[in-house]
Amino acid sequence: SSSSVQKKIGIVGSGLIGRAWAMLFAAAGYTVQMYDILESQLVTAQQELDKELHSLEEKGALRGQLKASEQLALIGFTQQLEELVRDAVHIQECVPEQLQLKKSLYSQLDGLLGGDTVVASSTSTFMPSLYSEGLQRRQQMLVAHPLNPPYFIPLVEIVPAPWTTAEAVERTRLLMLSLGQRPVTLKREIEGFATNRIQYAILNEVWRLVESGILSVADVDRVLSQGLGLRYALLGSLETAHLNAPGGVADYFKRFGAEISAVSATYGPTPDTQAEGAALAEIARQCEKLVPLAELDQRRATRDAFLIHLARLKKQFE
Ligand code: NAI
Structure with a gap:
């Protein structure tokens, strides 16, 4: 069924971004389990989620059809990575932005993953090939990069490694849409994403x-x-251009292209x-x-x- 209720999402790292993802998934009715190496972080996460969800509810800004208490009830916690991975259809990785840390986590995950779990990193800087190269399950790994605060900014950048399957990309895209997020999918990885x-x-x-x-x-x-x-x-900058000339974007660049190039030539080096x-x-x-x-x-x-x-x-x- 298309119901999200039975589908389990695993979240690795219960800091700022891990908690934001937990809220997005719970709002859409998914069962969420959060994992962290620090028990104190899980305790904090539980308290913060309780506070944030109730405060959003009071402001009338809670997402989804469920009450804050119902969403909270969907979010569980574990300190066992093995338990987190079990039955998860999707794992959203949210550990600190350190390549060595991500690498060692992904090699741990590699040994635990079944064939049917996609692992998405929230990383804002690391191309997926940097941490997934050489792993058995690397075709199930990609980046799904949110913008802070994800609860209010719908964009998610989906970035595949050269070996990520089209199916993993498509599943992640549909999953993000099911949350009400607005994903864009890069055809291939590139430094800085878009x-x-x-x-x-x-x-x-x-x-x-x-x-x-x-x-x-x-x-x-x-x-x-x-x-x-x-x-x-x-509007984006291209649609803005499209609206800013009588004949649309082609007309815009015909009229202003020379000016754009002339100004661009004066920028100077990257600071x-x-x-x-x-x-x-x-x-x-x-x-x-x-x-x-x-x-x-x-x-x-x-x-x-x-x-x-x-x-x-x-x-x-x-
Ligand atoms: P954070 O520092 O708030 O949270 C990181 C959490 O990971 C902490 O709870 C920490 O205890 C836990 N952790 C550390 N090592 C771990 C391990 N081996 N296994 C499990 N948990 C572990 O960091 P934040 O800001 O939530 O960032 C997480 C990721 O999200 C990073 O990759 C960051 O680049 C990305 N991101 C952050 C944004 C932001 O504005 N903070 C925006 C978009 C992406």
Whole structure:
């Protein structure tokens, strides 16, 4: 049956992202089991999930048809990797971003996996071939990269290794759709996947504009938050171009292509953000004036509250 209720999802690592996935899967009615090497982390996860789900319920922002208490009842915990793997149709790996740690975990998983379990990594930086090469079950392993906070940002980047089967990719895609997430599937792995490649292109240019003294941090961020970002919350950059010329995107590039190339030729080299200590100190000084470090949590809460509203608005428009 297409019912998710009997299907078990295993989550490895019960930190920030592991908990977010647990909430997404439980909202869709899956049975979830979380595994962590630290018992204290599992205890914290259970408390945080209880708090977060009830708080979302109070705000009317809980996903899915089930009550918070019903969703919580779907989430179990274990410290045995073997138990986690047993009967799991999908395992979502959410351990810290350290390649050696991921490698040793995947080789442990490799010995426990049956033929029918897909293992997806939440990694934001490691191409799947980096940790799955040489493993028996490597064809069942891929990346499913969420954006923080996953509960309010639907994108998931699915990235196969060269040896990942088309079936594992398709199953993961359908699974993400069943959560109400919006996956994109890369044809092949590439450094930075798609999101970070685009995000870094933006970071490089805002760095250059601040470093050259053309804009302050507040103003360069306004270009996105009061300008481009408002369009991008609905349309991507290609559809934006498509709407911005009478004859659509072909007309747009015919009219503006030369200008785009001319401006692009003036960008200069990629900033070495680690070597340019003075530029970074200045960016940090301005950012910390905008949002003092002690107020980061408060600002994150504002971001999440905004994203709740934006998610509702987007649904109305789609
Ligand atoms: P975190 O530090 O909050 O949680 C990691 C958890 O893994 C901890 O509970 C830790 O005890 C546990 N752990 C460590 N070693 C383990 C092992 N061998 N087996 C089982 N559990 C183990 O980290 P976070 O932020 O949740 O990140 C997890 C993954 O998600 C990383 O790969 C990260 O790149 C990715 N990610 C993070 C995002 C973020 O904004 N934090 C966004 C998108 C992806």
